[in-house]
Amino acid sequence: MAAKKKKTTSKAKATASKKKTTSKKTPKSSPKIAVEEDNVDELLNDLMEDESDINEELSSDEELSPDQEIRDLETYHGLSAIHYDIKDLPGVGATIAKKLKDSGFGTVNSIAITPKSVIMEQAGLGDKTALKIIAAARESLNIGFKTADSVWERRKNLARISSNSKSIDDLLGGEGIETGGLTEFFGEYRTGKTQIMHQLCVNVQLPRNQGGIEGKALYIDSEGTFRPERIIQMSEAKGLDYREVLKNIVYARAYSSDHQIMLVKDCMKIIGEKNIKLIIVDSLISHFRAEFIGRGTLANRQQLLNLHIHDLLRLSEMYPELAVVVTNQVQSKPDTFFGDPTRAAGGNVIAHGATVRIYLRKGKGEQRVAKMIDAPNLPEGEAIFTLTEGGIADVD
DSSP states (O other): OHHHHHHHHHHHHHHHHHHHHHHOOSOTTOHHHHHHHHHHHHHHHHHHHHHHHHHHHHHHHTTSOHHHHHHHHHHHHOGGGOOOOGGGSTTOOHHHHHHHHHTTOOSHHHHHTSOHHHHHHHHOOOHHHHHHHHHHHHHHHTOSOOOHHHHHHHHHTOOEEOOSOHHHHHHTTSSSEESSSEEEEEESTTSSHHHHHHHHHHHTTSOGGGTOOSOEEEEEESSSOOOHHHHHHHHHHTTOOHHHHHHTEEEEEOOSHHHHHHHHHHHHHHHHHHTEEEEEEEOSSHHHHHHSOSGGGHHHHHHHHHHHHHHHHHHHHHOTTOEEEEEEOEEEOTTOOSSOOEEETTHHHHHHHOSEEEEEEEOSTTEEEEEEEEOSSOOOOEEEEEEETTEEEEOO
């Protein structure tokens, strides 16, 4: 657009200069006329250069089609890289757009991957309206089948957050917690679950060449165990300004299961605005275990917990540079006579929902052991680490 504007201006100047020259009735040998003719030549040369620039821009625009641009964005950045205006979707006017944005569905990609029932409930839309908007969003993003090589290209560019322990990072594939998925740490009390969560809140803010992804953390605390004092100690151990580190952690205390679910739903409204790259829920099941008591409430608890986990998984899908990490409690299996009777709480619902599961247990002295229980692409293994005043560390 800027080149076209320059072209019009040059033409206007050239025309005005020509008129001015022809209207002058002085001899050709006049030096004044010679100067003006030189100006005309310069303006005409500028005009030709502008036309050349415009042609180059048009030819470069034709090299990449809009569909190819969308495919490239999906390949390297995921759906979060595409932020069309939701008002461009059929059936979305000012009123519906406001309802969607107030509910956290401010982008086309967030609408495209959300179930119809969720949008109907949270945005207050009718069945047909929600279905029409979702179908239009999916069509605009061309969501469908793709070849495995494009998936591989996307995964190669996933960011990772260091745990501050090389042994744990190696257990997780070499570089730490993976973005674009949900990682679960479960174990008994005093095994280091909350300490790892604090460490990740600090490390996510580091530059990429130091094990971070230059983002902020959002911490949902259901047990009241978040301590800024530990953040200060871990920050100072890395030579960071703890005041800035604390400012980059968005904290919320969850007082019930309903409140916890609501906080996760509200995350969509602030992830982009606050540059959130890490969401922590510590712990995931605490309120659910306390509020749903007895076998009669088990089905309702598991159903609600399943929806809650999928809300978290949906966030990691919307924002591929976002890591979702949760802690989980354990329970004992009384009929186990051999081996470790400890198992994660929440049953198969949490087991199927988590992308990566790590079991933490106490080791010798102050040592802790992290064991890989389940991951789509990683083998089972163990890592030994310790808890120090400066944070998570490897054993000497």
